[in-house]
Structures are given as structure tokens and as C-alpha cells.
Amino acid sequence: MEKILIKDCQYLAFRNNRISVEDGDILISGNIIEKIGRNVSLPGVKIIEGKDSFVMPGLVNTHSHAAMSLLRSYADDMELKPWLEEKIWPAEENLKAEHVYWGSMLAFLEMIKSGTTTFADMYFYMDDVAEAAIKIGIRGVLARGLIQFTDPEGKNLQENIDLIEKYHKKGDGRITCLIGPHAPYTTSPEYLQKVMAAADKQGVGIHIHISETKQEVEDVYKEHGVSPVEYLEKLGLFERHVVAAHCVHVSEKDMDILKKHNVGVCHNPGSNLKLASGIAPVPIMLEKGINVGIGTDGASSNNNLNMFEEMHLTSLIHKGHNLNPLILNAREVLEMATIGGAKVLGLDHEIGSLEEGKKADIIIIDLEKPHFYPKADLISNMVYSAQGSDVKTVIIDGKIVMENYKLTTYDEKEILIKSEEMKKDLL
Numbered sequence: 001m002e003k004i005l006i007k008d009c010q011y012l013a014f015r016n017n018r019i020s021v022e023d024g025d026i027l028i029s030g031n032i033i034e035k036i037g038r039n040v041s042l043p044g045v046k047i048i049e050g051k052d053s054f055v056m057p058g059l060v061n062t063h064s065h066a067a068m069s070l071l072r073s074y075a076d077d078m079e080l081k082p083w084l085e086e087k088i089w090p091a092e093e094n095l096k097a098e099h100v101y102w103g104s105m106l107a108f109l110e111m112i113k114s115g116t117t118t119f120a121d122m123y124f125y126m127d128d129v130a131e132a133a134i135k136i137g138i139r140g141v142l143a144r145g146l147i148q149f150t151d152p153e154g155k156n157l158q159e160n161i162d163l164i165e166k167y168h169k170k171g172d173g174r175i176t177c178l179i180g181p182h183a184p185y186t187t188s189p190e191y192l193q194k195v196m197a198a199a200d201k202q203g204v205g206i207h208i209h210i211s212e213t214k215q216e217v218e219d220v221y222k223e224h225g226v227s228p229v230e231y232l233e234k235l236g237l238f239e240r241h242v243v244a245a246h247c248v249h250v251s252e253k254d255m256d257i258l259k260k261h262n263v264g265v266c267h268n269p270g271s272n273l274k275l276a277s278g279i280a281p282v283p284i285m286l287e288k289g290i291n292v293g294i295g296t297d298g299a300s301s302n303n304n305l306n307m308f309e310e311m312h313l314t315s316l317i318h319k320g321h322n323l324n325p326l327i328l329n330a331r332e333v334l335e336m337a338t339i340g341g342a343k344v345l346g347l348d349h350e351i352g353s354l355e356e357g358k359k360a361d362i363i364i365i366d367l368e369k370p371h372f373y374p375k376a377d378l379i380s381n382m383v384y385s386a387q388g389s390d391v392k393t394v395i396i397d398g399k400i401v402m403e404n405y406k407l408t409t410y411d412e413k414e415i416l417i418k419s420e421e422m423k424k425d426l427l
């Protein structure tokens with residue numbers, strides 16, 4: 001079994017449900033963190049010198065549409081409805097499996113280079129997303145996006161079921177699956193009943209967009225007389241593990257429902273700001289004890305997949321919006337991007353923090369950068385000063401996938417060239 005020792009580093013410790021900075025050595029054995037302590041030594045292991053580095057658990061991107069990286073900067077500065085109806089959906093109609101494979105590869109390269117080790121994805125041709133993730137070595141939580149009007153006969157739902165049967169817990173356990181009904185306004189109650197029955201039969205949870213825009217909330221009120229969250233509760237959707245993207249326009253009552261059913265919320269500040277959807281009441285959610293993680297959403301509404309930028313935004317927008325610099329401090333935000341995200345995805349028993357016995361999903365930050373000088377509080381640094389490009393080495397499931405800024409599992413140049421080809425072919 002391969003062993004790696006990260007020697008003499010400062011690292012993000014996790015004790016009594018709280019992060020802090022400590023120093024010592026981290027021993028990885030196979031895909032597990034075997035030991036964290038001082039003066040750990042072992043002959044014949046691979047040693048990574050930890051001096052001038054900060055070691056953290058990999059970041060967890062709780063909501064993305066990875067292959068949309070091909071549509072990066074293809075339709076900017078538009079309102080959500082025309083953006084979707086005139087640009088994104090028509091382009092997506094031409095998507096083929098090959099586009100999704102290379103679009104996902106490009107996304108994973110960007111994610112790994114900026115410190116993300118786990119992503120949750122909702123898209124099409126998910127077999128190809130799974131294959132790309134397995135090949136490049138990232139951890140993924142996959143769901144087939146389901147929109148009812150493109151699925152009158154339930155073929156897409158069947159694809160999601162096939163995805164689960166083929167890939168759930170595969171890729172050395174790095175791939176897990178969910179079912180992905182797009183949103184309450186793009187699926188009928190009958191369709192959602194079928195989704196829930198399939199989820200229960202497969203023993204998996206659900207990934208869905210909820211209350212992203214004001215318009216959506218108004219439309220659901222018109223049709224069902226209640227808010228999207230109340231409507232989904234009535235349907236019984238929250239009786240299983242649910243990952244809820246956005247939750248921008250939610251009431252106190254909605255948030256109490258989310259808390260009651262332990263629904264995990266994905267906060268996507270960059271996307272919500274860019275599409276002018278609004279600002280989710282994250283400080284209130286955290287006060288109520290709701291699990292909130294951070295996500296980038298697709299690269300077409302962000303336009304990057306850099307979780308350091310999302311952390312920075314998460315902290316700043318809520319302070320500015322609430323005229324209160326005390327809320328969403330650096331510690332809370334870094335927790336949201338690591339252990340919080342792992343909880344949202346139901347993976348906190350194995351990832352999200354540096355603890356003995358957990359999976360070795362680890363990122364190493366290069367502290368020899370001007371914006372980390374003079375030396376100060378590292379947790380503050382990670383949220384307010386760090387850039388995705390400070391990530392030097394990435395270990396996922398005990399395997400080094402990037403070392404000294406270079407991807408080890410695939411030829412980076414080929415991914416970039418292929419993405420150009422795929423974009424030309426698609427548009």
C-alpha cells in the first residue's frame with residue numbers, strides 16, 4: 001500500500017466540530033489519513049515537504065454543471081429567462097456525449113487546479129461525466145438533470161436509474177449518484193412521484209434546484225398556492241436525503257421546513273449575483289442550523305469554477321447586504337466550503353476534514369506568495385487573500401492528482417486543445 005508523509009506542515013485541524021490551525025505531520029496510507037501528529041516518521045515513504053505550505057481538506061463544490069465549461073462566456077449579461085431559452089437550452093440541444101466528456105474534463109482540470117476535490121453535478125450524458133471523473137481522479141456526486149417537457153416517456157429518468165446501477169460507488173468508491181429533477185417548475189407532481197419512487201428503490205437521494213428566482217416562487221404560488229419549499233414538503237420529497245441548490249427566495253417558514261428535514265442547501269453566490277437572482281438568506285439559515293455548502297454552478301453563469309472566489313464572495317456579499325461585518329466570518333465560510341459541503345452531500349463520514357480514518361482528500365497551498373505576507377491568521381488568509389492558483393499539490397483518495405502545479409493523471413494540454421475543438425463543433 002502506498003504511503004505518503006506530509007512533513008512539518010501547518011494544517012487545518014478539526015476538533016469538536018471546529019476548525020483551527022495546528023502544525024505537525026500527516027501520514028496517508030492507501031486512500032486513508034492514517035495518522036496526524038508530531039514527529040511521525042516512517043522509512044521508505046514518499047515525503048512531501050510541508051514547510052511554507054498550508055494543508056487543508058479538499059474543497060467541496062456542492063453544485064455544478066461541469067460540461068457547461070464549454071459555454072463559458074458564450075452568453076453573458078443577460079436575464080435568466082432569455083439566457084436559458086434563447087442561448088443555453090438551444091446550444092444544449094446539440095450536445096453529444098463527446099462534448100460532455102471533454103467539457104467535464106476541462107471543468108475537472110480547473111477544479112483540481114483551484115483546490116476542489118469533490119464536486120456535485122447535474123447534467124446530461126452522465127456516463128461520460130463519470131468516465132471523465134474516474135480518469136482524472138476527482139470525487140463526484142452525479143445526477144442526470146431531468147426536465148419533464150424533454151422527458152415525456154420517462155427515458156431520461158431511466159437514464160438516471162441506469163447511471164446509478166452502473167456507477168454508484170464505482171471508481172474506487174469515488175463516484176456516488178443521486179437523482180436530479182431539475183426544479184419544481186420544470187417537473188409535475190406526478191413526475192416527481194416517479195422520481196421519489198426511483199430514488200427510494202435505488203436507495204439514493206435527490207439533487208434539485210429550489211427557489212432560485214422570484215419568478216419561480218410566484219409561478220409555484222400561482223399553480224399550487226404555496227411556496228416551492230412548502231409544495232415539495234407536501235409532496236413528500238424531503239423524506240429522503242435532498243441536496244437543494246440556491247434557495248435564494250425562501251421565507252422563515254421555508255427555512256424551518258428545510259431544517260426540519262435536514263435538507264442540504266448549496267449556496268452559489270457567483271451565479272446568483274451574475275444572473276441577478278438575488279442573495280440567499282444564508283446567515284439566517286446558519287443560525288437555524290441548516291447545513292449550507294458552497295457551489296459554483298455552471299461555468300456559463302459564473303464564469304469559473306474557483307471555490308476560493310466563491311468563499312470570498314460568500315463572506316463579502318452577506319456582510320455588505322446586511323450592513324454587518326461580523327456575520328459569515330472566515331472560519332464559518334471555510335467550514336462551509338469543506339465539512340459543510342461534505343454534510344450537504346451526505347459524505348461527511350468520509351471527507352470534509354483532516355481526521356484520522358477519513359479519506360485522504362487533501363490540498364496543499366503554497367504560502368510563498370506576496371499576498372500571504374506578512375504572516376498572519378491562515379484561516380483569514382484562505383478566505384480573504386488566497387487565490388485558486390495558490391494550490392500547489394492535490395491528493396484525492398490518497399492519490400496525488402496534481403504535484404507542484406502539474407496534473408499527474410492526464411495531459412493538461414490535450415484537455416485544453418480538445419475543449420477548443422468541442423466548442424467549435426457544438427456552436
Ligand SMILES: [Zn+2]
Pocket residue numbers: 063064065209245297298
Ligand atoms: Zn444549477
